[in-house]
Structures are given as C-alpha cells and as structure tokens.
Amino acid sequence: MAVRVQTEDFDVGAESRALQADAVGAIALFVGTVRGLSSDNGVTAMTLEHYPGMTESELERIEAEARARWPLEDVTIIHRVGRLEAGDQIVLVGAASAHRQAAFDAAQFIMDFLKTDAPFWKAEERGDETSWVDARESDDVARKRWTS
C-alpha cells in the first residue's frame, strides 16, 4: 500500500520513477493542482482539511479495489492537506501496469472514487473571503460509471 497524506509537496518525476519496475510498461499519472485567478474558479488559496485515520483507510480501500479490478504492478496515492496556493500540487495518483489501458483505467477509477469517498474538504480563499467548496454532481456521475 502506497498511500500518503501529507502537508509537503511531492515530486512527480520521483514518483514516476518509483513506479517503474521490470514488468511495467505503462505508468498513468494524474496530478491535481490549485487553479488560479484566471480560471472561472478565481481562487488565490485553499485549505484542505481531512479526517486522519479514516482518510488513509478509505484511500487504501480504493487502492485495493483498483488492484482487484486491473493487473497493476504498483499504485501511488498522495494527497496534500493544509494551506495551498494557486498553482500548487494537491493530489497525485499513479498506476503502473504491463499494459496502458489498465494503467489509465485504474488511475481514473482511483481519482473518481477519491473525489467522492476520501474524507477531504476544501475551503477556498477568494481575496479576503473563505468558503467551503460544495460537492459536485459531476463527481457522483463519474463514480457511478464504474458500478453500472
């Protein structure tokens, strides 16, 4: 299990190298970042809260489900917490497999379930205002496609 919840930043290159192994031919990576002022988001910074203990066990459960569905050599899930600014990295999901479709599918599956099941909450700052982010219907829809 390679699940980490941390305040520190992560190095995508180092994580990609760590996923490489003799039987691996395909590594799919997803990096989520804080969109800045120029986007419809208009966010200058955000603070991520989580439920220590439950977060890790949910992420491990999601990883285990992905491993049960696809022939994966390795999986990495890193999610940052605390205060992040526009442009900062939030989350990394990496899936390594012999074959690219398994790697892509697993990375998407993990992101879709992370978005709906892992207990993280974002409070966004727009200038002096801070507001909790509402959950998005589209994330529920994305999750449901894996169970139909």
Place this chain on the structure above:
Amino acid sequence: MAVRVQTEDFDVGAESRALQADAVGAIALFVGTVRGLSSDNGVTAMTLEHYPGMTESELERIEAEARARWPLEDVTIIHRVGRLEAGDQIVLVGAASAHRQAAFDAAQFIMDFLKTDAPFWKAEERGDETSWVDARESDDVARKRWTS
C-alpha cells in the same frame, strides 16, 4: 505545439511542471517504458526507428485533433528513438486542462492514435536475437473507439 522526437531521456517531473499554468487544475500523464525480462515480453533492449519529418507532422496532427476535441491548456508529446534498454522510458504524453476528464481523455486519445498512426517501429532484442515487433490488433481496436 509541443512535440519532440529525441534520443535523450526526459524528466517526467519537469514536463509535469511545464504543463502547470494558472487555468490548469488537472494534468494527466502517460509514461511508456521498456518492459524487461520478467514480463511475457522477455526483452533486454530495443531499437526504435522512425520516419523523420512524417513522425513530427503526424504527432502534431494528433495533438491538433485532441485540442479540437477537448478544452486543453497544453499538451506535451515526447517520443524517444534509437536503442533503449529494459526499464528505459520510451514515450511521454501529457495533457493539461481545467478539468480532469478532459485531461484523462486527451492523454488516452493521443496514446491510442500515436500507437496506430505515428511512424515508429520497434526492433526488440531477446538475448542475441533481434526481431521487428508486429502491430497489435488491440491497438487498432483502441483507436476505433474514438471514431464510433
């Protein structure tokens, strides 16, 4: 257009950072690597040949098609040529967007078309034997799903 065909290795972390921009919230990356002896592949090394000039124009055409289909902020396609050994990186595709589904879909689309349309050929070494790799039916199937 960010298409590179090169003998040198690439740094996934640097490419991910280069794709980050103010309006970007999602970066999907794919890294293809040379599988080694422990896989069903059993390859110790390979040499990649390509069609200079046509390769770049095909990759640029694929990138342009992906940009026409999804709202992408940036795209990177890097493909190595020459002799590579087990564990080496072969290809990187990165797609950056405001939204994760666009980034994931574009990265998969580009890989699927690269596999069938970009003029690269692999000659694999297994010990003292070298043989040209046959194209795979599954790659044609993967490409077709985007045109149905």
Place this chain on the structure above:
Amino acid sequence: MTITTPATSSLSVRYFAWMREHTGTAMETVTLPDNVACVGDLVPHLTAMSEGHALALKNMQAVRVAVNRSYGDLDTPVAGGDEVAFFPPVTGG
C-alpha cells in the same frame, strides 16, 4: 479498530468542515443516552446540545456519517466506545 468500552458508556462525536464551524467543536464526548441503538437515534440528542449543533445537523440529507471511520448511515448501529463522525460531502482531489 478495537476500542475498549469505558465503564460509563460514552461516544466520541466528530464534526468536520462547515459542520465543525457550526458546532464549534471538532470532537466531543457524549454519554450514550438510553434507547440509542443507531446513528438516527443519536441525532436528536446532538441537535438539542446547542443552536449550532441544530444548524449543523438540520438537513441530514446533506450530511455524511461514519462510525468507527467507515461510512454508515442513520441506520448504522452505535454502542459505547464508538467514534461517530458527521461531515459534508467530500471535496478533495
């Protein structure tokens, strides 16, 4: 996880994000009231604790529940020593 039940039965109750701000507390210990068998039985006892609690738990449709760090719902059994958490739909990633 294994939690030893104390002699006097009590629960840990946790709140996150805007629910934590409404209740004014991240975690509180609640003596297990009589006749509380599931999360749904517990809610009226919590909403009675303060106006902020009532506000936080006003619309249980918008609230997710975990018991001992696993997702549950209003029908999930609770017993002394359990950790019950209430939080809004998650927004990480």
Place this chain on the structure above:
Amino acid sequence: MTITTPATSSLSVRYFAWMREHTGTAMETVTLPDNVACVGDLVPHLTAMSEGHALALKNMQAVRVAVNRSYGDLDTPVAGGDEVAFFPPVTGG
C-alpha cells in the same frame, strides 16, 4: 511541403523497418516510369528491381503507404518529385 520537380521526372522512394532490410536500401531515386499515375501503378516497377524488393512488397495488405509524408493508399496519385514511402504497420509508443 513543396518539392521542385526536376527536369527528368523522378521519385524518392523510402523503406522502413523490415522493408528496408529486405530492399537493402532506406531511400532510392526512381525515374518515373510512363503510365504511372498512382502508388499502385508504381509497385510492379519496384518489385521488378530485385528479389528483396519483391519480398518487401509481396503482401501489400501488410504495407502502409505515405506520399509526401502523409498517409495514402494504392490509389494515391504520384508525380515527379514526390516522396513515396512504404513501411509496415507502426509499433511505437
């Protein structure tokens, strides 16, 4: 791309991967034979050049064609100055 047609009409013909190994050449200049209007017209002239050429172009079902660095097929027109390439299905990525 713009290629200036030389006074005597000729074509560049390129081969890749195992087709290059069979023909023994990566690129050759071929004088444009009479009555060659498309790639399919050109093929018999190439197969006549050597046993290796005949072997490389034996099964045109397994061969892909590009004219001036864009995919074509046996019906794609060719003219003096064109670059015609023959290669197996691609296997990069």
